[in-house]
Amino acid sequence: MTPEPLRVLLLGGTGEALTLGQALEQEPGIAAVYSVAGVTRHPRLPQLPVRRGGFGGAVGLAAYLQQHGVHCLVDATHPFAAGISANAAAAARQTGTALLAVRRPAWQPGPDEQWHRVADMAAAAEALGPQSSRVLLTIGNQEVPAFCAAPHHRYWIRCLEQPAQTPPGAELLFQRGPFRYADECRLLRAHGIDTLVTKNAGGAATRSKLDAARDCGARIVMVERPPDPPEAEVATDVGHALAWLRSYLQGRW
Ligand SMILES: NC(=O)c1ccc[n+]([C@@H]2O[C@H](COP(=O)([O-])OP(=O)(O)OC[C@H]3O[C@@H](n4cnc5c(N)ncnc54)[C@H](OP(=O)(O)O)[C@@H]3O)[C@@H](O)[C@H]2O)c1
Structure with missing residues (x-):
């Protein structure tokens, strides 16, 4: 008799999620569903069953985990x-579902870099100064x-979707990474960007x-990450996440 597959719900929205999803397309013994918030119009998706849109908070996510027998x-998701992420932690706790967070390590400043570190966007807008x-x-x-509160600066905004509101005179740059160092230098110099x-x-x-x-001598204002829920086990890359799932699968039988 074929054993029951390990049912995985993969919350996506990052390059790591996509790569992990692609790895799971052919992974024996694992049946994964890939979930996206549905806010990006043309997300890159793996060849897995895909569901789109929110679950309706932690309660809705817990109900989904139970209804679909997710192991x-x-x-x-993005750091x-x-x-x-808070909903995932609460729903996993409530249903006894194993939880793994995939989080790429945060950047650290090099010895010759000085960052102005802030906790959120309001603080970043304020840090730009008078x-x-x-x-x-x-x-x-x-x-x-948040930057409409500091309209005396000139902004170039790199994004994939149109923001709801922009500071006056802002220029939108619809660009998707990866970005090359030489192109980034060219962009900064072309517009005389100083921050x-x-x-x-x-x-x-x-x-x-x-x-x-x-x-290029531009100052860096770095918005730091919110803390991760403490109950999640963390894999820092896709290889570790895959190894975790394989060992979970082996440990079940
Ligand atoms: N924040 C960023 O900087 C950033 C950058 C790149 C990509 N993303 C991706 O874009 C998505 C939304 O980001 P956000 O900052 O708006 O997140 P958020 O504030 O944590 O999520 C807002 C709501 O969107 C729904 N949601 C988010 N991710 C989902 C997923 N993978 N599948 C199903 N529903 C999801 C949930 O709705 P319910 O409560 O109704 O379940 C969640 O409560 C995430 O998947 C994230 O990985 C975010």
Whole structure:
């Protein structure tokens, strides 16, 4: 008799989630469903069954886990997606589902880098100061409206979706990474950008902007990550996440 597969719900929204999802397409003994919030119009998806849209909070997610007999919940959402991660932790606790968080390590400043570290976007907008600056925002689209509180700066905003509100005169750059160091330097120099505001997302695909900012003399305002829920086991890359799932699968029988 074929043994029951390990049912996995993979919460996506990152490059790591996509890579893990692709690895699970052919993984023997594992039946995974890939879940996206549905906010990105053209998300990159693995060849797995996909569900879109919110669950309706922790209660809705717990109900989904129970209804679908999910054995493992893998939270491979963005390190700044604190709402879904808190819901995942609560739902896993409530239903006794194993929980793994996939989190790429945060960036650390190099010895020759000085970051202005802040806790949130309001603090980042404030940190820009009273003098007019030329600012590159690489923070996604959702939190751009926080910078309407500092309209005396000139903004270039890299995003995938149109923000709900932008500071006056802001220019939108619809660009998807990875970004090359030389292109980042060119962008900073072309617009005379003196300040980079970014979130400590971590990962190699977008690290080049930090090197470019340092080498072009732009200051870096770094919004630090919200804390992870304490109950999640953490894998720092896709290889570890896959190994965790395989060992979980082996340990079940
Ligand atoms: N925040 C960022 O900087 C960032 C950057 C890149 C990608 N993303 C991705 O974009 C998505 C939304 O980010 P966010 O910052 O809005 O997150 P959030 O504030 O933590 O989530 C808001 C709500 O969106 C729904 N949701 C989020 N991720 C989901 C998923 N994978 N599957 C189903 N529902 C999901 C949940 O709705 P319910 O409560 O109704 O279940 C959640 O409560 C995440 O999947 C995240 O990985 C975020």
